[in-house]
Amino acid sequence: MVSSNLTKALFLLVTGAWHPPACYDHLKTDLALLGYDCIIPHLPSMGSNTNGITWEAxxxxxxxxAMPYFEQGRDVVLVGHSYGGVPATVATEGQGVGDRADKGLPGGFSSVIFLTAFAAPARGMDLLSMFGGEWPEWLDTGKPYVKVS
Known part of the structure; x- marks a missing residue:
């Protein structure tokens, strides 16, 4: 991914599981002091009534x-923390600065920063594969949701 303009990039922080956006207020403040905008969306899978909501949502x-910022021609730097690395990674597909420029569209994701995040080493690899084919004991995979015990 290559930057499309000289405007300071916007940071879009994708939160870890069980981390509401407020957990990152200090980081957001520090970035603002350096002149960077930072947005931290509330993920649909976050909260108490999320059964059936997946990483796809x-x-x-x-x-x-990110889309309104792309339409303004902004470059967006994704920061995926913990679980947030999963949706951050898959969100980039077709939405990189170069991908969008090839389609005549402005803006796009210029880079991804993984902050102690899940990052699959190969396309199509899922979380279970990353754990070596078995869920760790501390992860309760009781259906229809996953929780840390």
């Missing part, structure tokens, strides 16, 4: 939040 939210 979170990916869609990331793209939806």
């Amino acid at each position: 979170d990916r869609d939210e990331v793209i939806s939040v």
Whole structure:
């Protein structure tokens, strides 16, 4: 991904599981002091009534939040923390600065920063594969949701 303009990039922070956006207020403030805008959406999978909501809904939210900034020609730097690395990674597909420029569209994701995040080493690899084919003991995979015990 290559920057499309000289305007300071916008940071879009994709939160970790069980981390409401307020957990990142200090980071957002520090970025603002350096002259950077930072948005931190509330992910659909976050909260107490989220059964059946998947990473796909979170990916869609990331793209939806970024789109108005793309349309303004802004470059968006994704920061995926913990679980947030999953929707951050898949949100970039077709939405990079170069991908969008090839279609005659402005803006796009210029880079992704992984902050102690899940980042699949290969396209199509899922979280279970990343854990070596078995869920760790601390992760309760009781259906229809996953929780840390």
